[in-house]
Amino acid sequence: MNPIHPKSLSPVARLCTAIKGLLDPAHATFVAFLCLLPLTARPADVLGYSILKGQFLIQTDAEVLVLDPDFGFSLLASVNLTDFDLLTAATLRLPDGESVEMDDLGDFWAFLDSYPTLSSLEDDYVPGDYVVSFQTVNDGNFSCLVSLPETPLPPTPRLVNFADVQSVDPGEPLTLVWDFDAAPKRDDFVQVYVNLGHAEMFSTPDLGEPGALDGTSRSVTIPAGTLAPGGIHSLNLEITRLVSTNSDCCPDVEGAGAMFTSTAVDLITLAPPVLRLMSGPANSVISIEVWAEPEQTIVLQASDDLKGWSNVATNTAPFGTSVFQIPAGEQQRRFFRAWQP
Numbered sequence: 001m002n003p004i005h006p007k008s009l010s011p012v013a014r015l016c017t018a019i020k021g022l023l024d025p026a027h028a029t030f031v032a033f034l035c036l037l038p039l040t041a042r043p044a045d046v047l048g049y050s051i052l053k054g055q056f057l058i059q060t061d062a063e064v065l066v067l068d069p070d071f072g073f074s075l076l077a078s079v080n081l082t083d084f085d086l087l088t089a090a091t092l093r094l095p096d097g098e099s100v101e102m103d104d105l106g107d108f109w110a111f112l113d114s115y116p117t118l119s120s121l122e123d124d125y126v127p128g129d130y131v132v133s134f135q136t137v138n139d140g141n142f143s144c145l146v147s148l149p150e151t152p153l154p155p156t157p158r159l160v161n162f163a164d165v166q167s168v169d170p171g172e173p174l175t176l177v178w179d180f181d182a183a184p185k186r187d188d189f190v191q192v193y194v195n196l197g198h199a200e201m202f203s204t205p206d207l208g209e210p211g212a213l214d215g216t217s218r219s220v221t222i223p224a225g226t227l228a229p230g231g232i233h234s235l236n237l238e239i240t241r242l243v244s245t246n247s248d249c250c251p252d253v254e255g256a257g258a259m260f261t262s263t264a265v266d267l268i269t270l271a272p273p274v275l276r277l278m279s280g281p282a283n284s285v286i287s288i289e290v291w292a293e294p295e296q297t298i299v300l301q302a303s304d305d306l307k308g309w310s311n312v313a314t315n316t317a318p319f320g321t322s323v324f325q326i327p328a329g330e331q332q333r334r335f336f337r338a339w340q341p
Helices: 006-018 118-124
Strands: 046-059 065-067 073-081 087-093 099-101 108-115 128-136 141-148 157-159 174-180 189-196 199-203 219-222 232-246 254-268 274-282 285-291 297-303 310-316 321-327 335-339
Touching (some): 046 128, 046 141, 073 087, 087 108, 108 118, 141 232, 141 254, 157 232, 157 254, 174 232, 274 335, 297 321, 310 321
Parallel strands (some): 046 254
Antiparallel strands (some): 046 065, 046 073, 087 099, 087 128, 128 141, 189 199, 189 232, 232 254, 274 285, 285 321, 297 310, 297 335
16 A cells, blocks of 8 residues: 655645535535634644545546546545644554554645546445544544445536537636536535646636536636746535544544545636747847747737737647747837737
């Protein structure tokens, strides 16, 4: 069994937090978690803990989904903290009595194990009672049961308008539409989020918050100006099915067991044209470089007063970089801009 690796943090940590708020309509945290915050001067060390079992998929076309080669079918165990360095140890005990160590990842501890097939995952992590044990700095030591009964995975989400996310104008609203390969339960929790690297650019509400999505949801709109131009974002469609909770083990902290299915899609935003003056007037010629999307037609325009603009050159560059040689003319000043028609 492999411990969680830092490279796993993007899908793993994000998924963990997706369960946030499952029990408490006020707040909680990611996979971690369902948690009720105590009304004390010092918050509890632990926000919540959870065990998730599910699958990670990648959508590569309108109709094609493949198993994520890195995460496949996975079991994730987590203890989520209110701050860094508030646990000294955390372990997961399996139904057969074997224990595995969790890894310290700062503000949460986690264990991840991934398999290429569901049957191989189920062979090593059978349905039954798991125990999450953790030693806190301030609140004591706890061993909390989380039940994972035999439960089918939730249905697979698929982005319907796949083509729309392959060339997104970030200055315009983007509506995402999805469906499932089978009907979800109404109370299944659905979350849509978009990351650029480790930065979250957009997310629908966590469970329990106003506007949170459920099994009846089929679309959401990302507001204009939310996404970064010229980037390959990671769009994630996730459905999570809560199968057990534990609010009795650790004071003011919720534990949860859940099944999930997560589908990732590359979302590609267009880059606006960027101009660079390569040289001033030389031999009565000005050199202007324009960087834009590959294979897109670029129109270079000029103006003497920023009011009236005229087209001076047009080009389509296979790799997105165009260099225009423009006669300098007799004007004392001249302005240039580029646009994609």
